[in-house]
Amino acid sequence: MTTPTITRTAAGPLDPLGNDLVTTLKALKLGQLTATWPERLALARQRKLSHAEFLQLVLADEINRRESRSAMLRARTAGLDPTMRLESWDELDDLTYDRALLADLTSLRFTEPGHGVLVLGPVGVGKTHLATALGHIAIRRRLSVHAARADKLFTRLRAARLDNTLDAEIRKLARVEVLILDDFALRPLDATETNDFYEIIVERHRRASTIVTSNREPAEWLTMMSDALLAQSAVDRLTSGAHTLIIEGPSYRQRDRLTRRAAVDAEDENR
Known part of the structure; x- marks a missing residue:
């Protein structure tokens, strides 16, 4: 029993x-x-x-x-950090950005016509966090997502050339409904990287959405690439119809450091 x-x-x-x-x-x-x-x-x-x-x-x-x-x-x-969600976004008063635009982006309406999103601003203001948060929303909406730091993606594509899988890699990236390129143009792109960036953008243009985070303006990207013609063609496609969210303010990493320092000083004074 x-x-x-x-x-x-x-x-x-x-x-x-x-x-x-x-x-x-x-x-x-x-x-x-x-x-x-x-x-x-x-x-x-x-x-x-x-x-x-x-x-x-x-x-x-x-x-x-x-x-x-x-x-x-x-x-x-998809390579998304599980802690970087919209609900964990620290909406501090010392950050300046278009809150109405961010609210619209979270609806993912930009994915329907295959428009892109540029998240721009200085180091440490949370660009990666917001781009990743949009990726999590897309995942919950059953969209395919791939997120990668730009330099690591280009390194992966360079390695794909060695075993003749580059075309397959580009096709996979072209099929992803939301591609997140983080920290784009932190350093100059050589001829191979410039060509790969061009191929990715051309294959995805008006077919799928690409989210790019960068601490440089698109005009600066042109000076960071080795082939001016390919650079202009890729950047023009990416930025045409793209939604640009600019975040300005102090680095949250520096704010955290100062907060921790103040906490230590206060503890020392109380001893």
Whole structure:
């Protein structure tokens, strides 16, 4: 004879969850429902839900759980930092940017016509954070995303030339619905990197959205590339119709350093 599992909460025991039910749920790959089943059953009684409504409730829990797990795995595959989400964006008063534009960007309307996004500003103002946050939103909307620091992406493409997989890599990048190039043009691009940048932008133009973060203006990018004609052609395509979010203000890294220093000084004074 099997002994039912009794789930308890701070308010006391809830309905026993029989081993037969647990076995059935696990057989259906719904074992995670056992964590919330008693609470959902109590809620169903409180709200006088029908059997069908209760079933809808617990199955919705499972769908949400699976969606969250799927989004987490796809975000990891896309190269997105899990901590850089919109809800963790530190909207400080000493940062200046177009808040209405940011709100519009979070709707992802720019992805429908394949427009790009440029996130520009000095070092340390959170450009990478916001670009990554847009990537997480895109993941939750079931869009394909790939994020990479620009120099690392170009290094990967250079290596692809050695084993004759460059064309395949460019095709994969062209198919991604939202491509995030972080820290673009921090240093000059040589002929190979300039050509690869041109190929990526041309293949994605008006087909998919590219988000670029940089501490330089697009006009400066032209001076950073080795081939002026390819540079002009790529930058013109990328910036035409692109939404430009400019963030100005002090580096959050320096703010954190000063905050920590002040905390240490205050602790020393209290000793």
